[in-house]
Amino acid sequence: MSTDKDDILEILSDFKDKKEKRQNSTEQELEPPRKREEYIDFSKPKDDEKPPEAKAKIKKLFNKAQKSSATDSTEEKEKKKELARQRLEKLKNGSKKFFSKAIKAVFNKKVLAAVAVIAVIIAGIFGAVYAAQQAKVAYLKPYQEKYPQVQFPQGILEKYCDIYGENPDTVGYIKIPGTSVDSSVSSDSKTYPYAQSCTKGSEQFNYVIYLDDDSLEELYSTADSYNTSDGYVTYSDLTADYTFKIVGAFYTNTDAKDDNGYVFPYNVTEEMTVDSQNEYISRLQSRFIYSTGIDITRQDKLITISCPTDYRSNFRFVVVGVMRDDAADKLTATEKDDIRYPQVIYDESKTQNPYKYASEWYPEIVITNSDGAQKTIQKTAEDYQNKQ
Numbered sequence: 001m002s003t004d005k006d007d008i009l010e011i012l013s014d015f016k017d018k019k020e021k022r023q024n025s026t027e028q029e030l031e032p033p034r035k036r037e038e039y040i041d042f043s044k045p046k047d048d049e050k051p052p053e054a055k056a057k058i059k060k061l062f063n064k065a066q067k068s069s070a071t072d073s074t075e076e077k078e079k080k081k082e083l084a085r086q087r088l089e090k091l092k093n094g095s096k097k098f099f100s101k102a103i104k105a106v107f108n109k110k111v112l113a114a115v116a117v118i119a120v121i122i123a124g125i126f127g128a129v130y131a132a133q134q135a136k137v138a139y140l141k142p143y144q145e146k147y148p149q150v151q152f153p154q155g156i157l158e159k160y161c162d163i164y165g166e167n168p169d170t171v172g173y174i175k176i177p178g179t180s181v182d183s184s185v186s187s188d189s190k191t192y193p194y195a196q197s198c199t200k201g202s203e204q205f206n207y208v209i210y211l212d213d214d215s216l217e218e219l220y221s222t223a224d225s226y227n228t229s230d231g232y233v234t235y236s237d238l239t240a241d242y243t244f245k246i247v248g249a250f251y252t253n254t255d256a257k258d259d260n261g262y263v264f265p266y267n268v269t270e271e272m273t274v275d276s277q278n279e280y281i282s283r284l285q286s287r288f289i290y291s292t293g294i295d296i297t298r299q300d301k302l303i304t305i306s307c308p309t310d311y312r313s314n315f316r317f318v319v320v321g322v323m324r325d326d327a328a329d330k331l332t333a334t335e336k337d338d339i340r341y342p343q344v345i346y347d348e349s350k351t352q353n354p355y356k357y358a359s360e361w362y363p364e365i366v367i368t369n370s371d372g373a374q375k376t377i378q379k380t381a382e383d384y385q386n387k388q
Helices: 002-023 052-106 109-138 141-146 158-166 215-220 223-227 274-287 343-349
Strands: 170-175 182-186 206-210 232-236 241-253 302-308 315-323 364-368 374-378
Touching (some): 215 315
Antiparallel strands (some): 170 232
16 A cells, blocks of 8 residues: 555656746747738739749740740650551551451351352242242243233133133133033123122122023022022132032012112122121021021122023012032022012012111222221112112
């Protein structure tokens, strides 16, 4: 304990001695920092406002430095030009080496062989395609030489080339088993058989053919006669042959006065709007004399054959078929009780016409423009009044 006390006393004594020394020291105390205004004389000229002698000396040194700088600049420019020339030369040499290697690589025997093989394959493909195209039309060459003024339709079957060459108005060919009808079909309404044209821009839904032969009536005017017939016809549009099964037949007026001012447009050829086509099918089937068990749908392609008849003046006998591949499978016809006739038939039989107040329907057809846009056209009586 006494030792600690001695240490404390010693520290206090030492502290006292240092204090006395500081009090007796002769060193001056530090002055507080002066303000900026106290050590800068703003009345004196600025540093760059040198005496004339100093300015002249400085100008001389500056001019010397400028000359030296100009000289150095010229030398530096020459050095830079030389460096740029060397770099360009190096770049050219590098490019030459690169293209040289590239050319060697391209014209390498292996590469050339591969390119040659690819070229042969491509040439072979194009050659095969061209040969196939030429083969498809090769059969036309003798007919084109035989009929140099005739432009044959694309895809025409060879068996129709002579027929078309002799009569470019030909649009089809029809054959009706059980009759003498085995003939080309013309687009000219003055030549029988002839086909009704289809409005430009529309898709054909119904091939309408007009005959001057009444033998078809004997085969299809009753259910019994239908059941003893072949039940089908064949028709070609010159590019393909089609088989149509007969599904119905009816009598229709061609003079509007015989049906309350209306002639049913059975001979519409064009694709129609959905509603219009459904209406057409319904009105068509209501006129059939008998039923064959086949219901026509909007997906069916039809053939309608219009023939002369002695049944009544200004009437036509019309047979309708649907495109089918199963011509060998015969249909069986049964008589119908409810048949829609023109008004004159009801008048002669002195019976009530249940369809007397039905609306006068005309088709609304679909036209597709060259740009693919579609529009509809409402047909009227004038479109059919001169048709048989």
